[in-house]
Amino acid sequence: xxxxxxxxxxxxxxxxxxxxxxxxxxxxxxxxxxxxxxxxxxxxxxxxxxxxxxxxxxxxxxxxxxxxxxxxxxxxxxxxxxxxxxxxxxxxxxxxxxxxxxxxxxxxxxxxxxxxxxxxxxxxxxxxxxxxxxxxxxxxxxxxxxxxxxxxxxxxxxxxxxxxxxxxxxxxxxxxxxxxxxxxxxxxxxxxxxxxxxxxxxxxxxxxxxxxxxxxxxxxxxxxxxxxxxxxxxxxxxxxxxxxxxxxxxxxxxxxxxxxxxxxxxxxxxxxxxxxxxxxxxxxxxxxxxxxxxxxxxxxxxxxxxxxxxxxxxxxxxxxxxxxx
Amino acid sequence: xxxxxxxxxxxxxxxxxxxxxxxxxxxxxxxxxxxxxxxxxxxxxxxxxxxxxxxxxxxxxxxxxxxxxxxxxxxxxxxxxxxxxxxxxxxxxxxxxxxxxxxxxxxxxxxxxxxxxxxxxxxxxxxxxxxxxxxxxxxxxxxxxxxxxxxxxxxxxxxxxxxxxxxxxxxxxxxxxxxxxxxxxxxxxxxxxxxxxxxxxxxxxxxxxxxxxxxxxxxxxxxxxxxxxxxxxxxxxxxxxxxxxxxxxxxxxxxxxxxxxxxxxxxxxxxxxxxxxxxxxxxxxxxxxxxxxxx
Numbered sequence: 001x002x003x004x005x006x007x008x009x010x011x012x013x014x015x016x017x018x019x020x021x022x023x024x025x026x027x028x029x030x031x032x033x034x035x036x037x038x039x040x041x042x043x044x045x046x047x048x049x050x051x052x053x054x055x056x057x058x059x060x061x062x063x064x065x066x067x068x069x070x071x072x073x074x075x076x077x078x079x080x081x082x083x084x085x086x087x088x089x090x091x092x093x094x095x096x097x098x099x100x101x102x103x104x105x106x107x108x109x110x111x112x113x114x115x116x117x118x119x120x121x122x123x124x125x126x127x128x129x130x131x132x133x134x135x136x137x138x139x140x141x142x143x144x145x146x147x148x149x150x151x152x153x154x155x156x157x158x159x160x161x162x163x164x165x166x167x168x169x170x171x172x173x174x175x176x177x178x179x180x181x182x183x184x185x186x187x188x189x190x191x192x193x194x195x196x197x198x199x200x201x202x203x204x205x206x207x208x209x210x211x212x213x214x215x216x217x218x219x220x221x222x223x224x225x226x227x228x229x230x231x232x233x234x235x236x237x238x239x240x241x242x243x244x245x246x247x248x249x250x251x252x253x254x255x256x257x258x259x260x261x262x263x264x265x266x267x268x269x270x271x272x273x274x275x276x277x278x279x280x281x282x283x284x285x286x287x288x289x290x291x292x293x294x295x296x297x298x299x300x301x302x303x304x305x306x307x308x309x310x311x312x313x314x315x316x317x318x319x320x321x322x323x324x325x
Numbered sequence: 326x327x328x329x330x331x332x333x334x335x336x337x338x339x340x341x342x343x344x345x346x347x348x349x350x351x352x353x354x355x356x357x358x359x360x361x362x363x364x365x366x367x368x369x370x371x372x373x374x375x376x377x378x379x380x381x382x383x384x385x386x387x388x389x390x391x392x393x394x395x396x397x398x399x400x401x402x403x404x405x406x407x408x409x410x411x412x413x414x415x416x417x418x419x420x421x422x423x424x425x426x427x428x429x430x431x432x433x434x435x436x437x438x439x440x441x442x443x444x445x446x447x448x449x450x451x452x453x454x455x456x457x458x459x460x461x462x463x464x465x466x467x468x469x470x471x472x473x474x475x476x477x478x479x480x481x482x483x484x485x486x487x488x489x490x491x492x493x494x495x496x497x498x499x500x501x502x503x504x505x506x507x508x509x510x511x512x513x514x515x516x517x518x519x520x521x522x523x524x525x526x527x528x529x530x531x532x533x534x535x536x537x538x539x540x541x542x543x544x545x546x547x548x549x550x551x552x553x554x555x556x557x558x559x560x561x562x563x564x565x566x567x568x569x570x571x572x573x574x575x576x577x578x579x580x581x582x583x584x585x586x587x588x589x590x591x592x593x594x595x596x597x598x599x600x601x602x603x604x605x606x607x608x609x610x611x612x613x614x615x616x617x618x619x620x
Contacts, residue, residue, distance in 0.1 A: 074501065083471040109460075
């Protein structure tokens with residue numbers, strides 16, 4: 001199978017579509033990569049908590065390496081830990097809050113504290129499931145995941161980054177938590193190697209730095225383009241690794257000028273908090289703006305409308321950036 | 326069933342399934358465990374007496390007869406797995422693992438100290454012979470399901486045994502694991518419920534009723550056998566009758582036990598001795614009482 005480069009505005013597979021999701025690397029990075037890995041690596045096992053969408057290629061080629069556990073997420077995490085003790089490499093598919101939030105204890109106690117090589121795919125994170133309402137929105141998951149010791153936490157800006165991160169973290173001996181936001185627009189042309197603990201400068205600019213993660217990266221790049229039209233040059237950093245974090249990238253950005261963080265996450269414990277912790281710890285003073293979902297009961301709506309409502313659009317982010325200067 | 330790898334070559338020092346253990350020896354070993362538990366808690370200054378006493382015969386039967394192990398090779402891929410859901414009874418496990426040479430007996434002197442390798446609850450990262458860490462009630466049957474499925478995927482015939490408390494069965498996750506066990510036809514999985522009738526806060530079924538337990542496991546698709554968990558003959562017979570790992574139904578042994586069993590003081594006040602520390606005099610009396618019947 002060959003990978004296909006994603007067309008300009010291709011988003012990842014709609015997991016609730018009635019159509020069979022296409023099995024190509026661009027629109028179904030997780031399913032594609034797991035099937036590819038399983039062809040040559042007998043350790044690969046995918047677990048699903050009623051979220052088998054996109055795994056049909058794996059199921060066809062390696063039915064034994066797909067374990068459906070039903071709508072029983074806490075069991076799924078502990079089962080994954082047990083599988084890992086037998087030498088297998090489990091990938092858990094879970095949806096939104098029914099991952100890190102619901103299973104925080106199992107993730108911490110059975111996976112984090114034991115250091116087992118479980119790969120936790122937190123799919124449909126952020127506001128991806130906005131239409132379903134607050135119960136289905138994972139917007140506290142970064143805060144929870146990064147508080148767990150010895151857990152690597154990565155956040156994919158788009159489909160290509162999802163694939164790149166799966167490959168970049170493949171050899172890590174301990175557990176890895178992936179925050180995937182399927183509604184993200186394109187940022188990277190192709191999957192790339194993401195150096196451990198390092199953020200990626202996806203756009204240069206001398207006037208301020210926007211630090212974003214996940215779907216907010218693409219939004220921030222578009223915001224930077226709007227700012228450029230007004231003569232303001234904004235750099236954009238993709239906070240790919242949320243644990244461990246790229247302290248030096250934060251220091252460099254803050255030393256150069258104002259910093260604006262952007263995330264589809266509650267204001268507490270996400271990228272904004274990461275940056276504030278580092279700046280405070282290093283005694284660096286700079287203007288810091290943080291764009292996040294407001295700390296109040298969240299609304300329901302399709303992602304596009306929610307993003308508008310919470311100021312997570314290019315125009316709104318550009319406005320917040322101008323306010324910092 | 327597809328063919329499975331099995332450990333047909335027995336290496337020196339390997340502990341096979343079904344090795345010789347008489348009824349008297351099992352009974353003796355249970356009491357030996359109780360004395361060692363008292364000694365360990367004495368040095369730590371605090372410990373879980375009553376819940377360690379209720380599973381003494383169960384542990385004796387597992388480690389001195391039923392489990393296939395290689396103490397010199399604690400990560401042996403074909404070893405039988407043992408998971409202690411009720412992790413606070415690890416005090417009863419440490420003397421056994423030391424006796425079987427999983428680690429030096431000198432480690433027992435450090436029990437309960439900060440950064441010691443053996444503690445009130447088991448830690449798989451530091452203690453050889455521990456297949457999974459525990460402490461959080463309700464997790465370990467799920468972990469056992471994972472190990473059992475892992476065995477099937479890799480065509481290994483090891484058995485996975487999980488000892489849970491009865492209070493632990495109040496946790497919903499346990500029932501998710503029980504569903505999965507029968508859904509995946511895990512004949513290589515055994516759950517043993519140390520049903521001593523109590524949790525930390527009081528009588529189990531007064532807090533949240535879990536009976537009729539046998540009916541519940543049966544309804545979830547498991548084979549169930551109910552025994553007196555302190556009857557050495559029943560323990561031997563039941564453990565000898567574990568189904569072939571290639572079979573298609575998981576097994577639950579409901580071991581009806583007495584919290585604090587084996588010592589008048591702890592039998593009469595099991596909750597007072599759920600977590601505590603005996604005085605020197607109490608300890609001397611306790612050991613004397615147990616030793617008197619071990620002759």
